[in-house]
Amino acid sequence: CPLCSSTQPPHSPALSSVPRESVAGTSGQAAHHRGGGSTLVGKRGRRIREEQRRQIGKRSISHQQDPLPSRTKAKAAIAGVMNKRPREDEPSSSQKRQFGAGGGYGEQEGYSEERISAQRVADHYSARSNQTLEERENSPIIHLKKLNNWIKSVLVQLYARPGDCVLDLACGKGGDLIKWDKAKVGYYVGVDIAEGSIKDCMTRYNGDSDQQRRKKFSFPARLICADCYETRLDEYLREDAPFDICSCQFAMHYSWSTEARARQALANISALLRPGGTFIGTMPDANVIIKRLRESEGMEFGNSVYCITFGEEYTEKKFPASRPFGIKYKFHLEDAVDCPEWVVPFHLFKLLAEEYDLELVLMKNFHEFVHDYVQRPEFADLMRRLGPLGDGRSGQSTLSQDEWEASYLYLAFVLRKRGPPPSQRRANNPNRGKTFLAEEDIEFLSI
Numbered sequence: 001c002p003l004c005s006s007t008q009p010p011h012s013p014a015l016s017s018v019p020r021e022s023v024a025g026t027s028g029q030a031a032h033h034r035g036g037g038s039t040l041v042g043k044r045g046r047r048i049r050e051e052q053r054r055q056i057g058k059r060s061i062s063h064q065q066d067p068l069p070s071r072t073k074a075k076a077a078i079a080g081v082m083n084k085r086p087r088e089d090e091p092s093s094s095q096k097r098q099f100g101a102g103g104g105y106g107e108q109e110g111y112s113e114e115r116i117s118a119q120r121v122a123d124h125y126s127a128r129s130n131q132t133l134e135e136r137e138n139s140p141i142i143h144l145k146k147l148n149n150w151i152k153s154v155l156v157q158l159y160a161r162p163g164d165c166v167l168d169l170a171c172g173k174g175g176d177l178i179k180w181d182k183a184k185v186g187y188y189v190g191v192d193i194a195e196g197s198i199k200d201c202m203t204r205y206n207g208d209s210d211q212q213r214r215k216k217f218s219f220p221a222r223l224i225c226a227d228c229y230e231t232r233l234d235e236y237l238r239e240d241a242p243f244d245i246c247s248c249q250f251a252m253h254y255s256w257s258t259e260a261r262a263r264q265a266l267a268n269i270s271a272l273l274r275p276g277g278t279f280i281g282t283m284p285d286a287n288v289i290i291k292r293l294r295e296s297e298g299m300e301f302g303n304s305v306y307c308i309t310f311g312e313e314y315t316e317k318k319f320p321a322s323r324p325f326g327i328k329y330k331f332h333l334e335d336a337v338d339c340p341e342w343v344v345p346f347h348l349f350k351l352l353a354e355e356y357d358l359e360l361v362l363m364k365n366f367h368e369f370v371h372d373y374v375q376r377p378e379f380a381d382l383m384r385r386l387g388p389l390g391d392g393r394s395g396q397s398t399l400s401q402d403e404w405e406a407s408y409l410y411l412a413f414v415l416r417k418r419g420p421p422p423s424q425r426r427a428n429n430p431n432r433g434k435t436f437l438a439e440e441d442i443e444f445l446s447i
């Protein structure tokens with residue numbers, strides 16, 4: 001993942017210190033926006049992709065079902081705003097100006113603005129090639145990437161159990177495969193919208209990526225290229241379900257462009273998790289983002305490693321509770337991200353999740369998360385080995401103030417699927433997944 005460094009942790013002897021102060025304001029100059037590279041952009045790109053999918057047509061299915069559940073509980077609590085069917089095709093003209101026409105997607109007729117944005121996100125991530133070890137170590141946000149990895153590792157260690165079936169939504173390049181392996185999970189299904197990333201994930205799983213040179217993973221796997229927030233994964237993965245744990249790291253916010261997408265995401269997760277199963281994730285902290293926006297003079301804020309820009313439709317910096325979806329901003333993180341993202345008001349995420357029988361267990365901003373879990377000896381030791389805070393030796397580089405501020409933009413959450421866990425674990429199906437994946441094994445789901 002561009003936000004995380006997924007190398008094997010080097011061993012480092014001592015933990016220097018955990019920054020404790022919360023961020024009092026932004027510092028430094030806003031970073032320059034890099035032009036995000038993209039592959040297969042526009043009509044020609046779409047034709048090529050569609051052709052590729054036709055060739056693998058046997059494995060493709062098409063889904064257009066209504067993601068809204070029949071149940072309506074908790075809807076009143078969400079002040080009625082989530083009762084309405086979402087508007088699929090009504091982007092504001094200023095949104096179009098900022099992210100559509102300028103990005104070269106405005107001419108894709110017949111595609112909703114949300115679909116175009118999702119493709120733009122996919123193209124952005126697909127275009128990011130795997131970095132070499134040296135490139136990664138030279139990244140201006142290397143310590144932030146390592147901190148992100150530590151946070152994900154803690155979540156996996158806290159909630160995964162040996163033998164678990166894992167559903168990794170928006171798995172990216174498979175940056176968490178090693179974490180799942182260390183947790184001794186029994187089966188892994190990774191899904192991502194970005195074809196380039198899922199292929200890199202396959203390479204990493206097979207153990208042939210040059211930076212990896214490690215033993216093969218002990219669990220069988222299956223990889224799927226699909227939009228997790230549009231596709232009925234519950235139907236497609238019916239035979240693999242139920243999963244014990246679902247993970248969606250640094251990606252849930254890409255579902256929040258419309259209510260329908262947010263609901264489809266949660267419907268998939270809920271339907272695929274077993275009762276008592278766990279959903280772990282990380283995503284931007286809307287409270288921090290909106291606070292920072294209001295503190296800034298213009299529509300942009302950031303520091304030397306990140307920059308967030310809101311469009312002119314939000315000049316008043318007001319975000320009515322009646323429109324909690326589709327609040328788009330442009331996120332630039334040096335050497336990592338350059339694409340549209342969506343604000344996820346966490347209290348609404350929690351309420352919507354409850355409609356899908358997913359109950360909140362934990363939510364912590366990354367600063368609080370680090371502060372709380374680094375107190376535990378096993379995680380302090382992991383922090384030393386992963387090295388985000390340096391190794392305690394003087395002269396060693398460590399997380400910069402700007403990286404620490406950028407980490408304040410995120411939160412970690414844990415939800416649990418309601419219901420008593422089954423008394424017995426389901427027997428492992430030896431036919432599930434493969435222990436070596438060829439490109440033909442990657443499954444493509446069209447919408």
Ligand SMILES: C[S@@+](CC[C@H](N)C(=O)[O-])C[C@H]1O[C@@H](n2cnc3c(N)ncnc32)[C@H](O)[C@@H]1O
Pocket residue numbers: 001002003004118121122125126169170171172173174175176191192193194197226227228229230248249250251254
């Ligand atoms: C910041 S990366 C995180 C990757 C991975 N979860 C990790 O932590 O290493 C965000 C990922 O979300 C994926 N993504 C974004 N929108 C998606 C969607 N609608 N369906 C599936 N994957 C999506 C991107 O392709 C990208 O791989």
